[in-house]
Amino acid sequence: MPNFEITTASADDLTMLAEWAHEESWNPGLTDRHAFFAADPRGFLVGRLDGAPVSCVSVVRYGRDFGFLGFYLTRPELRGRGYGIQLWRAGMARLDGRNVGLDGVVAQQPNYRTSGFRSVWTNRRYEGRPAAEPAAPSGITLVDARSVPFDRLAAYDRRFFPADRDSFLAPWIAGPTRTSLAAVRDGELRGLAVTRPCRTSSRIGPVYAESPEVAGALIGALAATDPDTPVAIDVPDVNPAAVRLAEQLGLTPSFETARMYTGPSPDVDHTGLFGITSLELG
Structure with missing residues (x-):
């Protein structure tokens, strides 16, 4: 009989996981693994x-x-043999006692509901080249986010995410090949957005902003850093203004997931959430 065991992933394994995600057309970031591993080095499991x-x-x-x-994920040729569910149970055991979130693809959502998850919103991935580069509203200045004291960025991120995640956020903002912009007015943060290169469209996320106008300025400025490459943003429909902005920019929906939780929906600022950070880590 084949021997199936579950192990903690190595740093090298994360490169393999990104390749598997690419084969599923998830378009992972080329350097996401650095921030992922920093978030929780024991938080990635591999079935062998x-x-x-x-x-x-x-x-x-x-x-x-x-x-x-x-x-x-389970390799396509081995699906339906119970290896995925064994790994699922081990993973959920590691998160026992916590409110657990995920962004589930459409085909898996019934299975997640059976496991106790419930949908709270839909993320639609909007892709393309923005039709224009909206100007920043009066009084707003866009600056390199790496020039902003990190404690201020982390506190701002906490408004839109259910928990502190400093070890993840620092390399996500300042990691290699990334561009991060903060919107500032009167010395206060009014928005934050990060773009990173991927296999196809560059991914922008998160996108936080006090208004659609600030969000549009951040997206336009990030897209302009590589005008020949389309961008992709996972937009939560719980913020209708974010959906309208994506459509006004001429972006087209291409993919969707459902944000699901095992417990209560966390109390975050949905009105300022114009694009989620990552489908894999929230």
Whole structure:
């Protein structure tokens, strides 16, 4: 009988997981693994069949009572044999006692509901080249986010995410090949957005802003850093203004997931959330 075991992923394994995600057309960031591993080095599990990796899941712990599940994959030729569900159970055991979030693809959402998750909104990925580069509103200045004291960025991120995640956020903002912009007025943060290169469209996320006008200025400025490459933003429909902005920019929906939780929907600022950070880690 084949020997199936579950192990903690190595740093090298994260490169493999990104390749598997690319094969699923998820378009992962080329350097996302650096921030992912920093978030929770033990939060990535790999199922191995006779030593060969065949399935994976990320189960990242945030703070004391929140977790996020992603990267749930089994190699296509081995699906339906129980390897994925074994890994799922091990991952959920690691997050036992926490409110767990995930962004589930459409085909898996019924299975997630069976496991106790409930949908709270839909993320639609909007892609393309923005029709224009909107000007920043009066009084707003766009600056390199790396020039802003990190404690201010982390506090701002906490308005839109259910838990502190400083170890993840620092490399996400300042990691290699990324561009991060902050919107500032009167010395206060009014928006934040990050873009990173991927296999196809560059991904922008998060996009936080006090208004659609600030969000549009951030997206336009980031898109302009590489005008020949389309951008992609995972837009939460819980913020109708974010959906309208994506459509006004001429972006087209191409993919969707559902944000789901096992517990209550966390109390975050949905009105300022114009694009989520990552489908894998929230």
